[in-house]
Structure formats: structure tokens, C-alpha cells
Amino acid sequence: MKTDTPTAGTGQHCAEVRRGRPRSEAAEQAIFGAVEDLMAGGTALSELTIEGIAAAAGVGKATIYRRWPNKEALLVDVVSRLEEPLPEPTGAGARADLIALVDHVRRRGLAKRTRWVLKAALGQMQTLPELYTAYRDRVIKPRREVGLGLIRRAVAEGVIRDDLDLELLNDLLMGPILYRSILWDDSDLEDPDLARKLVDSMLEGLAPR
């Protein structure tokens, strides 16, 4: 098993390259892929073992323990990396940025694998409370902060009224698309105009004018 041997011959100074980088990107990818496959295939988090993951990834247990102290730490990384970076500001104002954020969630929900793994993780986090806490702190909270920052800017730009609670606004804007993408399997997410429709319907209001 050579996957942990640092790649030779790159000509770079290893001290710089090694810091914060996996010794072997390939081994790490194989481990992440194995856990995702196991979760997407229906293995409960509580049934996952370092041994089983190592076997599925085709690496030794030591390769896993060299990077993660325990199963929980590995699972946090697996679930975190399924979250793609949030979209950058479009430069076209708060309404366009809100649509871009909702569309980001829509596209994430379209990826069946992501959906299954997140659903499995969400449903089983009660068996691993540390995983839930880490996921909340590393994934949920930062995403919520980005959403709230965007909403604050939309209020400042006069796109959103200033008399509503920010948390409520966040749930109003993010709730429908998260509901459609995470909760049920058969929801339609394919309409590329869905995010715009959602945001505009919400901004304009559902009551007739």
C-alpha cells in the first residue's frame, strides 16, 4: 500500500506543501468516496466502522487514523465537504444575490447523492451527538450567517421591508427551497427558473395587489 507515501519529484519544498495538506490526496478521496457510498447505500452511521471504511476504500486502518482521531471526526469532514462554497455576490444587487443563494440550494438538492447522504446524516445524528454539534457549528451556522448577511443587505438596499425579524426572513426565504430539496424525493427542482420564481413570489407577496 503506497498511498501514504509523499509524492516524490515535484521539486517543491515539502515543508510548505505538507502543511494543512493531505499526505495523499488519492487516499483521502478514496476514504471520502467509500463513506459516501456506504451512507448512500443505506448503512446507518452507527453501523459504520473504521475497519469497514478502510476495507471499502482499499486503504489500511492506519491511513484513516493518521488523518482522523475517530469515526465522528471523519464523518464531520465527509458531511462538510458535501457542502459546496456559497455563491459569491453577483454584483447585481441584493435580489440577484438572493436568487443566486436559493439557486445554489436548488442545484445541491438536484444531486441525488448529496441529498441521500445529508438525509441519512440528519436522521442519524441523534446516535452521534458530537457529529450533530460539529455539523451545526461548521456547516449550518456559517451558512445561516451568510444568509442573514445577505438579508441585512437586502433590507439596507430597500429590497426587503425593515419591519420583520431577520431570522423569520431567513426561514421564509430559505425554507421553501430546503423543504423541496432535502425533505422529499419527488419534489421538482429541475426548473432552472425555480429560484427566481420563489424569491420574486416571496418579495411580491402571495396576496393579490
Added chain:
Amino acid sequence: MKTDTPTAGTGQHCAEVRRGRPRSEAAEQAIFGAVEDLMAGGTALSELTIEGIAAAAGVGKATIYRRWPNKEALLVDVVSRLEEPLPEPTGAGARADLIALVDHVRRRGLAKRTRWVLKAALGQMQTLPELYTAYRDRVIKPRREVGLGLIRRAVAEGVIRDDLDLELLNDLLMGPILYRSILWDDSDLEDPDLARKLVDSMLEGLAPR
């Protein structure tokens, strides 16, 4: 074990009473309670066995098999019964009925046990696809139909505009409260005025008028 003996001395005609009724309400309650406890305690659906459920409920395995052909059928009933009946029309118009429906979901989300069990079921249904199908047909679809019927009435009453897709309207109205109640644990659901705020903000729109 006497829990399956039909209760004597009620003075009613048994033929009538027995049809569609459990032989022993107490045994059934014990079985439901045991499964809910096991799920809320973190046992994965795939790890549940009829044997384990019988032991936790203090009944014999035969008592379970007399009512349910297999584990999936029992689990469908466990998850279905956590859904309380949807609210009846208030008689005060479509806006009031929409608020009542959203408030129903809010109150359901407040019950920590319900939330955990539903989350566990949702996350693990991929391991039991028949359970997912049954849950979708018995719980999700009927609830969605009630929601859509209410929205149709709101459109007919002029409370909601008539130029939006009904499914989109359903997700806009139900998404935020379901997001807040099922998805995350730390969301605030205690405000008794939350449902009204949600519905009114949505009807009025988030953009300044």
C-alpha cells in the same frame, strides 16, 4: 401474558367492537411506545428487530405478528400515528385556516419526541424503501392534498393571487415552518404568534410597499 385477551364485561356486542379494533389497546400502545422509545433513543431502523421490540414492549413476538406481517408494516403505523389529524376548517375564512394549518405543524415540531422520531425515520427510509413508499402514500400525499385544497380555496376567496403554480404556493406556505420544525433542533417554535406572522408576511410580501 394476558395483554391479548379481549377485555370481558364491557356488555357490548363483541362482533361490532372487534372489527378494525386491536384485541388489546394496551398491548398495542406498549408496542408503539417501545418502538418510539427505541427510535428516539437512537436505534437505527435497520437495527430494530421484532424480537427487540417485543422485549422492550413486554409482549410476546406472536402479539406483534398477530397485528403486523413484518417490521416495515409496524414502522409505517408507528410513524403514521405520530401525525395528528389536520385541523378542521375554522369557519373564519381561508387566511385563518392557513394560519391554523401552519400552527398545527408548529405545535407538532415543538414535541421533541415527534421531531426525533420523524427525523430518524426520514433519514433512514433509504434502508427500508417500502417504508418510505408507504409513508409517502399514507402521510405525505394526504397532507399535501389538504394543503393544496386549502390553497385552492384561498385563491377562490381572493386571499391568494391566481397566477402562481399551486405546488409552488404549497411549498412557499409550508416550507418555512417545516424547515424550522423538522430540520434543525435549535429553531424557535415557541412564539404562539409565529404561524400568523409567517402567513401574513408571506401574503403581504417581503418587499416594501
